[in-house]
Amino acid sequence: MALTREDLQAIKILLEENLQPVHESLARIEERLQVVEERLQAVEERLQAVEERLGVLEGRGEVVEKRLGTMGCTLKIVLEDLQAVREILRPLNDEAGIIKRKINELDSALEHGTNRNILLLTESMRSLIDRLTDKTVLLELKMSSFDMKVRDLERELADIKDRLAQEEEPAGNIEF
Numbered sequence: 659m660a661l662t663r664e665d666l667q668a669i670k671i672l673l674e675e676n677l678q679p680v681h682e683s684l685a686r687i688e689e690r691l692q693v694v695e696e697r698l699q700a701v702e703e704r705l706q707a708v709e710e711r712l713g714v715l716e717g718r719g720e721v722v723e724k725r726l727g728t729m730g731c732t733l734k735i736v737l738e739d740l741q742a743v744r745e746i747l748r749p750l751n752d753e754a755g756i757i758k759r760k761i762n763e764l765d766s767a768l769e770h771g772t773n774r775n776i777l778l779l780t781e782s783m784r785s786l787i788d789r790l791t792d793k794t795v796l797l798e799l800k801m802s803s804f805d806m807k808v809r810d811l812e813r814e815l816a817d818i819k820d821r822l823a824q825e826e827e828p829a830g831n832i833e834f
Contacts, residue, residue, distance in 0.1 A: 673783075673799075680775070691820075694816075694820050772813075779806070780803070
C-alpha cells in the first residue's frame, strides 16, 4: 500500500513536532556554550595577567638571587617558602581533580542520554524510510539526519574544547 502525498505531509509534520524539543534543547545548549566561551575568554585574560605578574616576579627573583649570592641561610628560607607554596597548592590541585571528575561524569551522562535519543530517532527514521517510496521525501529525511549529526559533532567539539579549557583553568586561579 503506497502512502499518499497527504500521508507523507502528515508524517513530516509529526516528525517536525517531535523534533522541536530536540531543537530547543540544542538551542539551550548553544546558549550555555556561549556563556562558557565567554567565561573561558575571561579566564584566558586572567591567565595572561598572571603570566605577566609571574614574569615580573621572575625578574625580581633574579635580582634577589644575585644579591644573596652564596648565603646558605637565605637559600634555606626560600626553600621553606617554596615548600609552603606547594602545600598551599596541593588542596587546590585536589579540588581541581574533583571538579574535573564531576564534569566528566556530567558529560558522560549527557552524552549517554543524547546518544540514546539519537538512536531512538534514527531507528524511527529508518522505519519511516523503509515505508516511504517518494524519493524527494527520502532525500529530505536524509538531509535532516545529516543536519542532526553535524549539530551533534559540533556539540561534541565544543565539549572537548570546554574540557581542555577547564583542565587549564586551575593554574589560572593562582595569585601571588
